[in-house]
Amino acid sequence: MSLPRITADTLLINADIRTMDPLVPRAEALAIAGGRILAAGSEAEMRALAGEGAEVLDAGGRLVLPGFHDTHIHLQDGGHHTVESADLTEAGSAEEIVEAMAAFAGTHDRPWVFGSFYNSALLTEKNLSAAVLDRAVPDRPAMVTAADAHNACINTAAMRALGLTAATEDPPEGHFVRDAEGNPTGYLHERAVTWVNHRRPQPTDEEYREGVLWAQAHANEHGITGVLDALVEERHRRIYAAMAEAGELTVRVVATALVKPGEPAEEAVARLSRMREQAQYEMFRIHSAKFFFDGVVENRTAAMIEDYSDEEGGNFPVMFPGEEIAALFPAFDAARFQIHVHCIGDGAVRAALDGMELARKRNGPWPSRHQIAHIQFIDPADIPRFAELGVVANVQPLWARMEAPVSEMSIPVVGPERSKYIYAFGALTRARAELVLSSDWTVSTLNPFAIIETAITRKPGREELDVEPLLPEEALTIEQCVAGYTMLAARAGWRDAETGSLSPGKQADLIVLDQDIFACDPRDIGETKVVMTMLGGRAVHGGV
Template identity: 40%
Template sequence: MTRTLFHNGTIWTGTGSTVSALTTRNGRIEAVGAEALARTADAIVDLEGGLLLPAFGDGHCHPDHAGFEAMGPRVRECGSVEEIVEEVRRYALAHPDAEWIVGASYDSTLVPGGVFDARWLDAAVPDRPVVLRAWDYHTVWCNTEAMRRAGLSASTPDTARGTYARRADGELLGTMYEWDAVDAVLGAAPARTTGDLVRALRLATESYAAAGVTWIQDAWVEHRSVMAYIEAARQGALATRVNLGLRADPARWRDQLAEFAADRDRVRALHDDRLTANTVKFFMDGILENRTASLLDPYSDDPCARGMPIWPYEELLEAFTAVDAMGLQAHLHAIGDGGVRTALDAVEHVIRVNGPRDRRPVIAHVQVLDEADLPRFAELGVIANLQPLWARIDAAMTELTFPRIGAERARRQYLIGSLLRAGARVAFGSDWPVSDHRPLAGLPVAVTRENAEREPAGGWLPEERLTFDDALSAYTAGVAYQAFAEEDRGVLAPGKVADLVWLDADVRRMDPHDIALRSAVRGTWMAGTRIHPPSDRSSAL
């Protein structure tokens, strides 16, 4: 039972204090402060003036998608349509045996309105299907051959859960929005193999370990992917803990109840705390950028549109109630103020029908929030999971979001400070690969509400800025609470599990804008075992 001493730096405990030393033993924190210094250590970690704190968590992400992005084609870095097309051409030439070319995630702001033409991809690959997801993962752009293989044509109708961009003559343009339309294309592509999924999960979780993260919530897991996760766990391919959010499908949720129970039991049978399956994901709506987020009032640039609710309301209540009765945690995607209200109403209904229990429902994103719903988070025990990196003004905000929702609703976006002041539990996530998974990238925005150009000076909606301690707590104790793990993780105190991250500088004392550029993760420990830098792995993204 090796005792390890961490010293010669600042140790942020997350309990309102800092200490100068900490010891771990048998996977747990043994002592802090002077008591730690009094112990005889078998191993010593010299923090070299850096900062030690509880390991970070990510309460909402999509690691398999991130892993597949890294495997290519790599279009995220492309700054123009021409660059995307050239990257697709390069990938196609390098992979002549690939039946379909499926990638992500292009920047929708590169084209006015985010509408992309199939013919642009045809110029690079005319004879094989190409399907690219946008960075929002609610939109796809494909070539003509992909539409042909999927059986799509001008006669293909829009549905309540999916629409197609069209040319003036009614022909499909090549851009599809939301579930039914996106699935119509991707459903025709060959399924990913278990081997490919395991590789993607290894890449993604190693990247999380390198970012100081030891627990993540995969917020979108299909039934067929559960076995790949189990195989990854068996192979030791998961570098971090992962909780699976099994997606509830409005079209077949009744049949899924048995699947959810079976998947949870299969995961439990592993007896491996790196993998759990305790959560079910519900999508309330889409996103603002393509006008599918559900709004209480019409879109400012389309008075006939109020978004796309994913569930018929009575079906949502019935499904949510059934899932809750199984003891599973609900994780609800809600972007628009209408989607958020629907999610809160559903939680209230479940509490009334199923009675009190420690259920900790999560509403993720909470982009636009009606002020009347602000106190309901605390009242109903709902955790608000927000992506701090989104709380800034960027091209997506100015070119797509602001025109869609208008000035008044723009001032009701990402009310993180208001939620905390109202007593709500707040946990941070990244939605990776939609945005950067590194907490050191999200932290500066949480405390400044400024973009990389330091605009607007003083912050966008400055009253919503957080203190460093509150922002760090949202990444640590907040996520631990979301994971039902606050007894073990989230703060540094004797008896807690030794999940630690060592930064090379005390970020609380830095210019926030320098954090992502001038600070780094020196080490990550999970239950006392160092997982970054790894001794035998070098494949992190």
């Protein structure tokens, strides 16, 4: 008895397809059946697989790629902040913050007024304070949060509502900036931001859901079909699970659950194991443990091996003591969690690698693909350790350009010698490290094509600053960038059996672009538009 022949219900023809599958790297047509890739090949071959009434989509000769994966993004929080806040992205001064916040406050009568995404390299504790925000919002609490989420500021009404006074102690791994008399100025560093967020009025689940709906549409518009939400707690799990059960997600979400300093390893593993058990959906999974090992250079919380090189000097300790890392990393590794670590300074990077090496020695090697994110600075001795330990470098290339956060903040603080290894992506790839690209949205744009352009040019876009490239020897190729958003990104998220390439049996997650990013001038890549994004064989953005 012969098995029934599988036929395609959708054909994509007249396309320049790069499948990212080494067995069939290029094709002109795809056959799709039940939301999955049936085959790739010539148009004639694919038409021969079409079932009766199959839909035929003409790509118009355009480039087709697997859907992109953003492997470090704050989808739920970013969507919510975008929906509830004034957009401060373009604010370059305290006066512009005041103007934007005053205008936004006039649009609603909610109890608090929020603003988000200001540039913490331009607006610091030196020029932003409660007194500044009081000029914009004098009559109710207000809070502005930097794009990096490591810095924020609240007004006097907010300090009063929260009970923040000179007697309030700094939270662990956080700091309330104070004046000469010890009174809080309103400016917040690191976990002081969290302290405020936990005490402010809490949004409803519906408000968070609306944020996810907005954010995933924004991601789909830019060709993103999969994300790794880089910080989830119980609320995030609850919202994503409800949306997965309701069939509302249009991006595939994997997530990394937060672990905080001081939590015993056994308790932390048990807590995350319960979260993992409650997050096993086709469209949403928790698979990893998230650690913050340091903060950012802008507020001098990057952990370096040696002290800072500027006149002020000093340093910042790794946020987890060595004995905690030695307990937590092997425990999570043994429980088959991926480990995902925020590391800006070279000291944080080394501590993370040491912990991962210890876990490997204790438990033996397995395809964990533990990840270190950001890697703004790295000691050259640690570069080969990524490949040796099977650790994935999760990088945000948009930051690798000679703008204020680098030229005015990072290089002066860290010094010229260590700055030879700032965003050393080329050196990592030459040392055979597996590199994935991501945005850290809402810290910066999630547009992968703007990110790819800077990864190749190490410069801002044409419409931005005209500056010299930042360490051009650290540039990536277009091939490395696309792999870092597709095949390697899917593998880093433990979902390469289902996505990452347009291979038979995998999900039909793909994008159609308006230009060939492999052939155009690299300085034009950032202008690329997504004509269609398809998830599981269904268009979730645009169409052809």
